[in-house]
Amino acid sequence: MDGWETRRKRSAGHDWCIINLGVPGVIFGVDVDTSFFTGNHAPHFSLQGACLSTHILIIITFITAITSLMTVTFKERVTHLRLNMYPDGGIARLRVYGVGQRDWSSVSSNEMVDLVALTNGGVCLGYSDAHFGHPRNMIGPGRADSMADGWETARRGDRPKDLKVDHRGILQVSGSEWAVFRLGHRGRIRTIEVDTNHFKGNSPDSCCVHGCNLSPEEEQLWKSVEWEELLPAQKLLPHHRHHFREAELTVRKPVSHVRVIIAPDGGISRLRLWGCCTPIDSANQRRATSKL
The missing domain is CATH 2.60.120.260 (Galactose-binding domain-like)
Known part of the structure; x- marks a missing residue:
């Protein structure tokens, strides 16, 4: 039974x-x-x-x-x-x-936590494509068990016949796919982890991460807000755990939402945004949003 x-x-x-x-x-x-x-x-x-x-x-x-x-x-x-x-x-x-939903009252402002983790309250708000796996899988616990336990898109039909790369080896394509997340708590991101575990022949060529700062009342604006670049485009390796440290990030201000962009398509098994939570202040959030 x-x-x-x-x-x-x-x-x-x-x-x-x-x-x-x-x-x-x-x-x-x-x-x-x-x-x-x-x-x-x-x-x-x-x-x-x-x-x-x-x-x-x-x-x-x-x-x-x-x-x-x-x-x-x-x-x-x-x-x-x-x-x-x-x-x-x-x-x-x-x-x-x-x-x-985590009990954030017990978390020190100096403690490094995964701000986007599902167990800490991270939520996927939207995405461009989820043909083989939903983006929310990326914020699940532990490392992925398989490709099915990650986010994987279909192959873009608009990719060029002949692929070209720039001086860093990044493919020069016009198309990309994206996923947007609300963090479990507003905070300053110090380290970004992008894991392509199990994606040996279908990982993205590159990825970048954008952020914005929205109050709960402003969240519906995420589709039209001007996003700010947190992590510039980075070449990704297949079946590899990438760590991008604070020196590689371009924004130091707190964010409440992030947008992950992969080019041209492919799969990521896990996304970790390590940082320190910051107090939530609606007035400061509105001012920060207006500067983005």
């Missing part, structure tokens, strides 16, 4: 279990699946949440028949869940969808 099934309850009460979330954060959707439990599924369930890192109990409750994906409107950070089934039965899978 590849699921959770309780015995047939013959006493007062109901069955439940406690779940420690792999990534604490804000929950937006829940999927409870009773596949294969054709005569013994749980007819009703409820879900409760708690943020135990701050010792504050937060209750999120659904009491409903088992259906498909349900939307959650509660917007507080959750670290643990209690799944209640009424009164007993079986559930094959529980999927909890949301955005990771």
Whole structure:
């Protein structure tokens, strides 16, 4: 039985279990699946949440028949869940969808963290192409297991018949692909890591990284904002872990969003933006944005 099934309850009460979330954060959707439990599924369930890192109990409750994906409107950070089934039965899978959120109050302003990591609250807002793999894979934990665990685009149809390179060996092509990310926390980026692990014959030729500083209210402007170059175009090697240090970066000011551009196409397995978080100040953010 590849699921959770309780015995047939013959006493007062109901069955439940406690779940420690792999990534604490804000929950937006829940999927409870009773596949294969054709005569013994749980007819009703409820879900409760708690943020135990701050010792504050937060209750999120659904009491409903088992259906498909349900939307959650509660917007507080959750670290643990209690799944209640009424009164007993079986559930094959529980999927909890949301955005990771770190407790930044415990992070020193001098501590180097991966500001774009999924586990720290990084989110992919948009991209030009995701034919073989979604860009959000790049901010996942650990190194990629395979090419499928990274971002890979289709080959651009507008690449020239005869390829030319400049004095640095970078291909001179007009086309490129991009992905935009919101950082888990606004900060100053000190080191950029671009990993093409597993991409041995289909890595990008080069990449560059741009940044901007937007408040939550201004985020919808990311498509029209003037981006500033953080990392100039860099030649990439296949199946290689690249580290671009602070001396190679061209911007020292804090950013809240980044845009990764690859040319002409290809795949990247992981993106890491190491830096120090800075206080969020809406007035300063607006001034910084106007200068970009």
